[in-house]
Amino acid sequence: MTHLRLILGDQLNPCHSWFQETQGDVIYLMMEIRQETDYVLHHAQKILAIFAGMRDFARGLTEAGHRVHYLCIDDPQNRQSLPGNLDHLMGALQVNRFEYQAPDEWRLDAQLAEYCAGQSRPWCKVDSEHFYSARDAAAQQFAGRKQWLMEHFYRHMRVTHQVLMDANNRPSGGQWNYDHDNRKRWPGTPFEPEDMRVRHDHSALWASIVAAGVGSFGQPNAERLAWPLNRAEALVQLDDFIEMALPHFGDFQDAMSSHAWRLFHSLLSFALNTKMLNPREVVGKAEAAYRAGLAPLAATEGFIRQILGWREYVRGVYWAQMPGYESLNALGHSQPLPSWFWDGKTRMRCLAHAIGSSLENAHAHHIQRLMVIGNFALLAGLDPQEVHRWYLGVYIDAFEWVELPNTLGMSQFADGGLLATKPYVSSAAYIDRMSDYCKGCHYDKKARLGERACPYNALYWDFFQRNKTQLEGNPRLSMVYRQLSIMDGGAVTALQERALTLRASLDSL
Numbered sequence: 472m473t474h475l476r477l478i479l480g481d482q483l484n485p486c487h488s489w490f491q492e493t494q495g496d497v498i499y500l501m502m503e504i505r506q507e508t509d510y511v512l513h514h515a516q517k518i519l520a521i522f523a524g525m526r527d528f529a530r531g532l533t534e535a536g537h538r539v540h541y542l543c544i545d546d547p548q549n550r551q552s553l554p555g556n557l558d559h560l561m562g563a564l565q566v567n568r569f570e571y572q573a574p575d576e577w578r579l580d581a582q583l584a585e586y587c588a589g590q591s592r593p594w595c596k597v598d599s600e601h602f603y604s605a606r607d608a609a610a611q612q613f614a615g616r617k618q619w620l621m622e623h624f625y626r627h628m629r630v631t632h633q634v635l636m637d638a639n640n641r642p643s644g645g646q647w648n649y650d651h652d653n654r655k656r657w658p659g660t661p662f663e664p665e666d667m668r669v670r671h672d673h674s675a676l677w678a679s680i681v682a683a684g685v686g687s688f689g690q691p692n693a694e695r696l697a698w699p700l701n702r703a704e705a706l707v708q709l710d711d712f713i714e715m716a717l718p719h720f721g722d723f724q725d726a727m728s729s730h731a732w733r734l735f736h737s738l739l740s741f742a743l744n745t746k747m748l749n750p751r752e753v754v755g756k757a758e759a760a761y762r763a764g765l766a767p768l769a770a771t772e773g774f775i776r777q778i779l780g781w782r783e784y785v786r787g788v789y790w791a792q793m794p795g796y797e798s799l800n801a802l803g804h805s806q807p808l809p810s811w812f813w814d815g816k817t818r819m820r821c822l823a824h825a826i827g828s829s830l831e832n833a834h835a836h837h838i839q840r841l842m843v844i845g846n847f848a849l850l851a852g853l854d855p856q857e858v859h860r861w862y863l864g865v866y867i868d869a870f871e872w873v874e875l876p877n878t879l880g881m882s883q884f885a886d887g888g889l890l891a892t893k894p895y896v897s898s899a900a901y902i903d904r905m906s907d908y909c910k911g912c913h914y915d916k917k918a919r920l921g922e923r924a925c926p927y928n929a930l931y932w933d934f935f936q937r938n939k940t941q942l943e944g945n946p947r948l949s950m951v952y953r954q955l956s957i958m959d960g961g962a963v964t965a966l967q968e969r970a971l972t973l974r975a976s977l978d979s980l
């Protein structure tokens with residue numbers, strides 16, 4: 472009589488109720504499988520950190536007295552797929568009941584549901600006990616609405632969970648949102664906090680991943696892997712962030728710098744998305760720092776909005792829109808990714824830094840993802856599905872439930888404006904205002920035309936001209952279309968011609 476409980480690679484939560492007591496008839500199953508390494512080409516650090524985290528988790532369970540069956544990537548018994556391994560182990564371990572935690576990705580949820588439907592043994596899907604809200608929370612709140620505004624969702628979450636609220640049930644400080652205070656350029660001080668993350672040598676694990684034939688891209692950094700691999704390390708990282716970076720998070724949330732890749736961001740997304748940390752404790756510690764006078768309200772609210780607001784909201788959008796959302800392409804974009812998405816070798820300094828950081832660290836912060844890389848992809852008309860697969864592969868924190876709405880919806884406007892009220896695009900002026908990238912760039916940030924003109928400029932005007940039919944009616948874009956309408960016809964044609972040349976030669980920019 473054996474109960475088999477499956478733990479997926481992003482379910483590394485030792486506080487789950489499953490583990491509160493040890494039971495001799497329960498076996499926990501964890502597996503490193505090609506199905507998961509190969510559904511998209513992943514960054515080397517992502518594969519390494521997930522496998523290393525899984526091994527650490529399995530060790531912890533065993534030390535706590537639980538029975539664990541762990542399949543390594545190079546185990547000859549490993550069938551390399553969920554159903555393949557389950558089929559084999561159900562018999563080999565004489566399983567009479569199967570349980571799993573609700574997966575966050577649609578494809579795994581569907582695969583396990585299908586597997587269980589074909590089983591004669593009893594089975595059960597339990598909650599992952601991680602998120603604030605249910606999968607269908609956004610669908611319920613926005614039923615019948617054309618646009619799903621994050622701000623509405625966020626305010627509802629603040630009230631429901633009593634986060635940053637005063638005694639009269641009003642938002643702390645009287646405002647819901649301090650976004651306007653959170654848009655400063657970083658002048659170089661205060662200094663970026665030291666990167667205190669623990670480093671691990673996982674070169675042996677990396678060698679076995681390579682020997683097993685798993686493909687990847689980006690720097691493995693296997694001798695000094697810097698991502699937290701268990702809850703204890705993640706908690707230390709959380710405390711360091713609250714103490715050293717949170718007080719400045721708000722001011723420089725949207726800033727970018729070629730001298731600092733992390734700035735005042737938390738780097739907690741990997742620990743959160745693998746469930747080493749619970750969003751409640753992260754939000755709780757940030758709020759406690761504000762109440763103790765250790766962090767300003769604007770910074771605390773800005774940080775909490777990302778987790779209590781954006782993170783829960785995009786998950787709700789994902790579950791409401793899947794399947795189908797992954798293939799949306801409202802603007803009909805089809806350009807392939809330029810080659811420098813894979814090596815960072817472009818003369819555009821902002822992209823060289825943002826993509827370079829992504830390849831080196833498996834991370835880029837939000838504004839680099841949205842207003843440098845995503846902005847370029849949208850202006851240049853890159854195929855949103857290719858863009859989605861690149862984002863899903865490259866970032867340490869990329870799991871489809873959070874990556875897809877951010878990439879396809881927020882960044883590429885491929886859902887036609889369900890998630891974003893207007894396309895997130897800009898010319899060079901925005902990038903110059905928020906960063907030091909334009910100084911020393913091969914291209915001229917001010918010029919629109921000519922060989923050395925910054926490509927963002929002509930692409931920006933061409934984007935709006937090209938998509939006029941779909942976008943002109945959007946009230947948030949009335950200013951752009953007014954500007955276009957008073958532009959000399961010849962100037963618009965010249966910009967379109969320059970954009971055409973750029974789009975035909977993306978690889979050489």
Ligand code: FAD
Nearest residue numbers: 736737738739740777781782836837841868869874877882
């Ligand atoms: P911080 O800036 O310190 O923010 C704190 C936390 O808030 C993050 O750890 C994260 O959990 C949460 N958060 C912030 N912004 C968002 C958001 N827009 N959606 C959901 N959660 C958010 N985030 C992912 O976790 N996985 C992804 O695959 C992912 N893909 C993205 C793709 C694009 C095109 C864009 C524009 C954003 C994407 N994000 C993604 C959101 C955000 O960029 C990352 O969460 C953030 O950069 C992670 O770094 P951090 O932990 O230092 O975040």
